[in-house]
Amino acid sequence: MSGAPGSGDEFVDEVSSIIARIGEAPGTFPRWPTTSPASVHIRRAVLGRFPYVIAFEAHAERVLVLAIAHAKRRPLYWLARAL
Secondary structure (H helix, E strand, O other): OOOOOOHHHHHHHHHHHHHHHHHHOHHHOOEOOOOOOOOOOEEEEEOOOOOEEEEEEEOOOOEEEEEEEEOOOOOOHHHHHHO
């Protein structure tokens, strides 16, 4: 994120908006390409303005957010949360 005033609020707004979209239609988001196949696929949602992605699993009754991770730093550090 930039250091511009209000950018933190904009980040939170964008994350909230995408999480709402995930909740409405989780299957419309692509599977995370570098994760191994499992009974529940890890999917990703890319933020438009900020270099972050939301990693999540879609279950029958709920969506589990595994991480809101920087797109280029420490790739897949959060993957152990899915095991």
